[in-house]
Each structure stands twice: as C-alpha cells, then as structure tokens.
Amino acid sequence: MATLTTPALTLEQETNPWEAQASRFDFAAKKLNLDQGIWKLLRYPTREIIVHIPVQMDDGSIEVFTGYRVQHSIARGPAKGGIRYAPDVSLDEVRALASWMTWKCAVVNIPFGGAKGGVICDPKKMSQGELERMTRRYTASIIDFIGPEKDVPAPDMNTNEQTMAWIMDTYSMHMGQTSTAVVTGKPVNMGGSRGRREATGRGISVVCDEALKHLGMSIEGCRVILQGFGNVGSNAANILYRKGYTIIGITEYDGAVYNADGIDIPALIEHRARAGTINGFAKAVPADKDEILTRECEILIPAATENVITSRNAADLRCRILCEGANGPTTVLADEILAEKGVFVIPDILANAGGVTTSYFEWVQDRMGYFWTESEVNQRLDTIMSESFKDVVSYGTAHQVNNRIAAYMLAIDRVAFTTKQRGVYA
Numbered sequence: 001m002a003t004l005t006t007p008a009l010t011l012e013q014e015t016n017p018w019e020a021q022a023s024r025f026d027f028a029a030k031k032l033n034l035d036q037g038i039w040k041l042l043r044y045p046t047r048e049i050i051v052h053i054p055v056q057m058d059d060g061s062i063e064v065f066t067g068y069r070v071q072h073s074i075a076r077g078p079a080k081g082g083i084r085y086a087p088d089v090s091l092d093e094v095r096a097l098a099s100w101m102t103w104k105c106a107v108v109n110i111p112f113g114g115a116k117g118g119v120i121c122d123p124k125k126m127s128q129g130e131l132e133r134m135t136r137r138y139t140a141s142i143i144d145f146i147g148p149e150k151d152v153p154a155p156d157m158n159t160n161e162q163t164m165a166w167i168m169d170t171y172s173m174h175m176g177q178t179s180t181a182v183v184t185g186k187p188v189n190m191g192g193s194r195g196r197r198e199a200t201g202r203g204i205s206v207v208c209d210e211a212l213k214h215l216g217m218s219i220e221g222c223r224v225i226l227q228g229f230g231n232v233g234s235n236a237a238n239i240l241y242r243k244g245y246t247i248i249g250i251t252e253y254d255g256a257v258y259n260a261d262g263i264d265i266p267a268l269i270e271h272r273a274r275a276g277t278i279n280g281f282a283k284a285v286p287a288d289k290d291e292i293l294t295r296e297c298e299i300l301i302p303a304a305t306e307n308v309i310t311s312r313n314a315a316d317l318r319c320r321i322l323c324e325g326a327n328g329p330t331t332v333l334a335d336e337i338l339a340e341k342g343v344f345v346i347p348d349i350l351a352n353a354g355g356v357t358t359s360y361f362e363w364v365q366d367r368m369g370y371f372w373t374e375s376e377v378n379q380r381l382d383t384i385m386s387e388s389f390k391d392v393v394s395y396g397t398a399h400q401v402n403n404r405i406a407a408y409m410l411a412i413d414r415v416a417f418t419t420k421q422r423g424v425y426a
Contacts, residue, residue, distance in 0.1 A: 014331045015307045017096035023332050025099070028408035031401060038416045041424075042102075045095055047071040051141035053119065055134045058127050065121050067138045071151055072098040072114040075419045078149055079115030080105060080356060082156025082185075083138075083163070085131075089118035093306070100327055101356065104349040106411035108388045110360040113415075115151050117142070123158045132166055139170040146171065148181035148367065154359050155185040157305075161197075165190055181366035184359035193362035195377035196355075201235025202378065203354015204325050205243060206385040207346050208299055211321050214393060215344060223297040225249035225319070228304030229278055232325050232352065234269055236303060241265040245299075249292045250278055253304075256292045257284035294318060302329035303352075309334045317343065324348035339402055347404040349411065350392050357384050 013019040049069040071079040081101040102114030164183040180191030246262040294316040302308040303325030314334035323346040396406030
C-alpha cells in the first residue's frame with residue numbers, strides 16, 4: 001500500500017492533540033475532495049463551553065475550578081463523550097477528544113456525534129465529598145446543554161460509575177424526574193449496561209483478532225505488551241490472556257513488569273488490587289517503563305494517555321501491530337516513521353470504539369426500559385467491531401491509504417453525507 005504523507009507539524013505542534021487531529025482531518029478531507037463549505041463546517045466544534053466552578057472544600061475554603069464541555073458535531077445524533085478530571089486538562093485537548101468522538105462514532109456507524117468534557121483539578125488530592133460537590137456544580141453549570149437528546153456524557157480519565165451517578169442525579173433533580181439516559185457508564189442498578197466496564201478492552205481484543213486474521217498470523221505465540229493497566233488496559237489484557245495471547249509486558253506510570261514466558265494476568269490484577277501498584281509482582285521482573293515499549297513483540301497496545309508514541313521513540317518500536325487502546329497515543333510525526341517501518345496500525349478511532357459502542361447500547365436500553373444480558377451485549381459489540389475493522393481496511397485498500405487515514409476518510413464521508421442531506425439552517 002502506498003505511503004501517504006500528512007501535512008508536516010513542527011516538534012512544538014507534535015504533542016498538541018488538536019493540531020494532530022486537525023492535520024489528519026485536513027489530509028483525509030483533501031483525499032475525499034470534500035466540499036469546501038462542509039470542510040469548514042466539520043473542522044471546528046459546534047459549541048465550546050467554559051465554566052468556572054466554585055466549590056466549598058472540606059476545610060471551609062472556596063476553590064474555583066475551570067471546566068469545559070465541547071460539542072463537535074450533532075449531525076448524526078446527540079453528542080457523546082466522556083468527562084475527565086486531571087490537572088493538565090486543556091481546551092485544545094478537549095476539542096481534539098470531542099472531534100475524535102465524532103469520527104469514532106461514525107467509524108462504527110452508531111447515531112451519535114462527538115463531545116468531550118473536562119475539569120482542571122487533581123482528583124488524587126480531593127476527598128469524595130469535594131469531588132461530589134464539584135461534579136454536581138459542574139453538571140448544573142452545563143445542564144442546559146446536556147440531555148438524552150442533546151449530549152450524553154460518560155466516564156473518562158479519573159471519573160467512574162459514581163461520577164456518572166452524581167451527574168444523573170443532579171440532572172434528574174433539575175428536571176423533576178429520573179432521567180437515566182442522560183449519561184452512560186452508570187452502575188447497573190441505576191440503568192447501566194452489563195458489559196460496559198469491559199467494553200473498550202473487549203473491543204480491543206476483537207480488532208486484534210481481526211488484525212491477526214488479516215495478516216495471516218496466529219494467536220498462539222502472539223506476544224503482547226500493554227502500556228496502561230487501568231480499566232481499559234487491565235480488561236484488554238485479561239480478555240486477550242483468556243483468548244490465548246501471551247502478555248509479556250505491562251507498563252504503568254510508576255513502573256513496569258516483564259516476563260518473556262507470559263504474565264499471569266488474573267494474578268497481576270489481584271496483586272494490583274492488594275498493593276495498589278503492579279510493582280513488586282513476584283511472577284515477573286521489573287522493567288524500565290519507557291524501554292519496555294521498544295521490546296520485541298507482535299502487538300503493542302498503548303492504553304493510557306496521549307502522545308506515548310512520538311518521533312523520539314517510534315523508530316525503536318519492534319512490534320508488528322500497533323493497536324491504539326488510548327485516544328491519540330501516536331503523534332502525526334510518529335505515523336510517518338511507523339509507515340516506513342511497515343507497522344500495521346489499528347487507529348484509536350476504531351480500536352477503542354468498543355466503549356462508546358456499548359455506551360450506545362446502554363442509552364438504547366435506558367430509553368426503551370428493557371435491558372439485555374451480558375452475552376447479548378457482547379455479541380452485538382463483537383459484530384460491530386469486527387465489521388468496522390473490515391470496513392476500514394477495505395476503505396484503505398480501495399483508496400490506497402493507511403488504516404488511520406482510511407478510518408478518518410470513512411468517518412468524514414459518513415458525517416459529511418448526513419450534513420449535506422440535512423442542509424444548512426439559515
């Protein structure tokens with residue numbers, strides 16, 4: 001397949017997620033010969049909300065946090081996207097994540113647009129009460145812009161089922177009625193979907209299966225290294241382990257473990273639950289958390305944060321397949337290097353779409369008031385992920401582009417088609 005070069009970014013721009021998204025969007029739009037008006041319309045978010053959230057802390061003081069909610073597109077349905085809490089949340093990051101959600105939903109062909117939210121805070125330094133008060137005030141600040149038919153938040157980095165329960169309750173109190181469909185990723189007893197917690201990891205396992213079939217490789221002897229062992233990484237590792245993959249390395253923010261013969265993933269999960277870290281695991285040896293990414297393996301899965309694979313380390317990777325479990329783990333400059341090395345990339349807007357797909361299932365179940373078994377959820381998820389993988393690879397072959405640009409082109413094509421059909425309201 002021919003290698004196609006995306007517009008060059010400077011080293012300073014390389015790690016800016018919005019610049020990376022925009023670069024890839026522009027390149028894919030050009031390949032599609034996208035109408036200039038639609039190009040302009042889809043390139044920028046529909047709405048950007050910035051709120052300042054006063055919160056009374058446990059010591060009686062008032063702290064003011066900055067929060068964002070960006071809605072990129074509602075052409076194909078309500079906006080959909082997570083809310084993250086972190087000290088380094090930025091508007092550019094949230095913009096990029098919102099746009100990626102638009103393309104992700106379109107790649108797997110579910111009727112959502114893209115959104116994302118975030119609050120600048122350090123949740124590790126906040127009590128449960130402080131987090132609840134901040135979450136409820138943030139929800140109240142954006143309440144006119146969210147809802148089952150408008151914008152449906154979900155968990156993301158440092159948020160969870162409890163966070164979604166607080167958002168749902170706050171929204172419901174303002175509406176005067178219980179509205180379970182306003183968020184996804186809720187506890188099952190509050191309208192959450194079975195299988196949602198494992199969905200992103202399960203989706204990753206499905207596209208890994210499909211990649212091996214496509215490349216004529218076997219699960220037996222397939223060595224995997226994962227970066228990140230949170231909800232996505234640990235579930236992906238556990239499901240792959242059960243399928244017969246050999247997980248040889250796991251790296252986290254505070255260390256890494258390695259076993260050339262394969263790591264016992266259920267035992268590592270138990271160890272992490274007890275110790276609070278993967279470090280000190282007796283059935284593997286410690287490793288350098290950055291160097292382990294460059295060890296020889298068949299599949300490398302970055303499943304934590306953005307900008308893990310950059311121009312600084314891409315040339316050192318020794319994987320056959322790069323499966324992006326995280327959002328934006330590979331920079332544009334790294335893409336060029338990986339293409340030259342012949343690495344088969346499963347891009348983030350396909351690889352980690354299992355989470356939003358099952359969020360869609362949750363939204364559907366909430367709206368009809370009837371809930372599926374976990375096996376039904378998993379079966380539907382497996383079908384969508386498998387078909388979406390084949391759609392992207394076929395699109396890439398037809399247009400002679402790599403998988404990432406194929407995924408963008410497919411997604412943009414679908415969103416642009418609906419946008420043209422709807423027309424521009426004047």
